[in-house]
Amino acid sequence: MAFPLPEFLNTRDGRPRRLGIELEFAGLELPAISHLIADCYGGQVVEESAFVHRVESTPWGVFIVEIDTNLLKERVYAQYLRRIGFNVDDEPYRGRIEDFLARAAATVVPLEVVTPPIPLIELHHIERLRMRLQGLQARGTRASWIYAFGLHLNPEAVSCDGDSALAHLRAFLLLYDWLHVSGEIDWTRRLMPFIDPFPEAYRQMVIDPGYAPDTERLVADYLEHNPTRNRALDMLPLFRYMVGDRAVVSLGEAAGMVKARPAFHYRLPNCRIDEPTWTLAHEYRGWVAVEWLAARADVMTHLAERLQSHARPWMRGVDQQWAAVCAEVLP
Numbered sequence: 048m049a050f051p052l053p054e055f056l057n058t059r060d061g062r063p064r065r066l067g068i069e070l071e072f073a074g075l076e077l078p079a080i081s082h083l084i085a086d087c088y089g090g091q092v093v094e095e096s097a098f099v100h101r102v103e104s105t106p107w108g109v110f111i112v113e114i115d116t117n118l119l120k121e122r123v124y125a126q127y128l129r130r131i132g133f134n135v136d137d138e139p140y141r142g143r144i145e146d147f148l149a150r151a152a153a154t155v156v157p158l159e160v161v162t163p164p165i166p167l168i169e170l171h172h173i174e175r176l177r178m179r180l181q182g183l184q185a186r187g188t189r190a191s192w193i194y195a196f197g198l199h200l201n202p203e204a205v206s207c208d209g210d211s212a213l214a215h216l217r218a219f220l221l222l223y224d225w226l227h228v229s230g231e232i233d234w235t236r237r238l239m240p241f242i243d244p245f246p247e248a249y250r251q252m253v254i255d256p257g258y259a260p261d262t263e264r265l266v267a268d269y270l271e272h273n274p275t276r277n278r279a280l281d282m283l284p285l286f287r288y289m290v291g292d293r294a295v296v297s298l299g300e301a302a303g304m305v306k307a308r309p310a311f312h313y314r315l316p317n318c319r320i321d322e323p324t325w326t327l328a329h330e331y332r333g334w335v336a337v338e339w340l341a342a343r344a345d346v347m348t349h350l351a352e353r354l355q356s357h358a359r360p361w362m363r364g365v366d367q368q369w370a371a372v373c374a375e376v377l378p
Contacts, residue, residue: 050170051331065165066164070160070198074185075102083180084105106205107166174326177320211229217347218347221340230330242277245272249272249273281313316333320374
């Protein structure tokens with residue numbers, strides 16, 4: 048599948064739009080991954096620790112490769128080992144302990160590759176990394192019931208204003224069931240809290256064509272109904288970029304984990320990196336559909352009116368019938 052491109056390749060001020068990608072998987076060790084990235088795109092590997100590597104000076108910037116748990120990255124384990132008599136600050140003990148923990152964690156804790164922002168017209172180059180990781184036997188979402196690994200896409204917004212943010216949020220909520228069905232979202236990921244659905248009352252409020260808040264009201268309503276990062280479309284990074292710390296006032300300690308950036312944080316897709324027919328292009332196709340719908344207020348109004356009169360399944364979950372309705376209107 049060719050890498051799909053949205054209609055708008057530039058931001059409103061004329062800069063090429065970019066996309067950052069976060070891949071979660073298991074089965075490999077950090078040195079193998081970081082050196083593979085350097086082999087694909089050039090650059091130098093910098094080993095910050097046994098748990099975090101950087102690949103610098105690639106054509107787009109810095110790739111980060113890490114074991115995705117703060118327990119290891121922030122050396123929380125050290126305090127426990129000190130209590131039982133291990134001096135974890137002296138070599139060679141520290142190096143040996145961290146190497147052991149890194150190898151052990153790689154079997155159950157997500158390894159994560161975070162790409163720098165890549166221009167949309169160059170996204171097809173990232174499939175090379177996906178194929179190479181697959182060739183090294185990286186394990187993805189369906190390789191084990193304990194994995195539930197995800198693929199996060201961070202598409203740069205065309206415009207960082209309330210109207211644009213609302214249009215994309217509304218389009219996503221209208222297409223939510225279709226995105227689940229077309230993306231074949233794994234049941235293990237649905238059970239985990241990381242991509243919890245938006246509350247139904249909030250969904251109905253936002254899809255209503257009469258809902259037209261200003262930016263401050265849009266952010267306040269979002270926080271009232273969604274005081275969490277765990278949404279399939281996490282709007283908090285974009286909102287923090289737009290209105291500052293007011294976008295994270297209800298998150299408590301988790302506020303520090305929200306980085307302000309002029310991009311959406313689309314967290315829904317699987318990372319089926321070990322499946323030969325799976326591609327990044329297929330998963331990005333879902334977000335391109337969201338952008339297509341967000342640019343068409345009349346189509347959104349039509350879908351919203353149909354959804355408001357649509358009989359939802361008596362058991363909450365993905366609505367296959369509504370997904371079929373959405374498929375009829377998408378190109």
